[in-house]
Amino acid sequence: MSTQITTAFVNQFSSNITMLSQQMGSLLREAVDVESVTGEKAFFDQVGAATAQVRTSRHGDTPLMETPHARRMVTMATYEYADLIDDPDKVRLLVDPTSSYARAAAMALGRSMDDIIIASATGSANTGKAGTTSTALPSGQKIVHGSAGLTKAKLLSAKKILDANSVDPSIQRYMVVSPDQMEDLLGINEVASADFNTVRALVQGDVDTYMGFKFITSNRLGTDGDGNRQVLAFAGDGIKLAIGKDITSRIDERADKSYSTQIYYCMDIGATRMEEDKVVEIACTE
Numbered sequence: 707m708s709t710q711i712t713t714a715f716v717n718q719f720s721s722n723i724t725m726l727s728q729q730m731g732s733l734l735r736e737a738v739d740v741e742s743v744t745g746e747k748a749f750f751d752q753v754g755a756a757t758a759q760v761r762t763s764r765h766g767d768t769p770l771m772e773t774p775h776a777r778r779m780v781t782m783a784t785y786e787y788a789d790l791i792d793d794p795d796k797v798r799l800l801v802d803p804t805s806s807y808a809r810a811a812a813m814a815l816g817r818s819m820d821d822i823i824i825a826s827a828t829g830s831a832n833t834g835k836a837g838t839t840s841t842a843l844p845s846g847q848k849i850v851h852g853s854a855g856l857t858k859a860k861l862l863s864a865k866k867i868l869d870a871n872s873v874d875p876s877i878q879r880y881m882v883v884s885p886d887q888m889e890d891l892l893g894i895n896e897v898a899s900a901d902f903n904t905v906r907a908l909v910q911g912d913v914d915t916y917m918g919f920k921f922i923t924s925n926r927l928g929t930d931g932d933g934n935r936q937v938l939a940f941a942g943d944g945i946k947l948a949i950g951k952d953i954t955s956r957i958d959e960r961a962d963k964s965y966s967t968q969i970y971y972c973m974d975i976g977a978t979r980m981e982e983d984k985v986v987e988i989a990c991t992e
Contacts, residue, residue, distance in 0.1 A: 791967045
């Protein structure tokens, strides 16, 4: 047997490019109020709750009320993603990676969209006629960690806060949690109860709603100053996503880069919390 036959051995390469584990685009876009806007800044006017007056005499003057008005401002920002593929790359890879690069770009922008939505929910909102007043989420809309994760008591407290604020129950309510909080839900000790069965089905993906909240599992939630996870509960119209330019792609040759193929994606968006009464922050120990 020839000892040199090993020089004829060949390697087999896959004809596909596998995408590594990652969040496939935005999870929260469908959960918030979306509006198309034009301009560097966008303003959203609001009308508050008014109070009727009791008539105390016949043929009296018509009472004139001050209808409360408010305004929120969103500052738009452009997000970009681009990468280059040289022609020799396509030869050496045995497969054209253009479509995989495009998918990676689109998913990256989707994740950025979620980051903006989450930051607007927990951060300060620009309010007032010119949007120059900074409004923070008040302490009454925050549930402290209590050295615990996501408990049944915290879920009930979040529901109670929204109900006490007269948030229209017909508006879909959402709760954004990390995988740790999903694990907490399975730890609820009513093992034989209907609650536990519902939570188990929730985690398995058979249902996605519990206690009036539609659950979304995300790994992009932030933490507070003490390192506790900031779980979000909100009514769908409590957060506004303003889109000046939706996710747009261009795949072109670049003459200035030896005619390499450029994958380019961009979007122009902004977000704001529209009403503090409709957003609850739940601090959870992990």
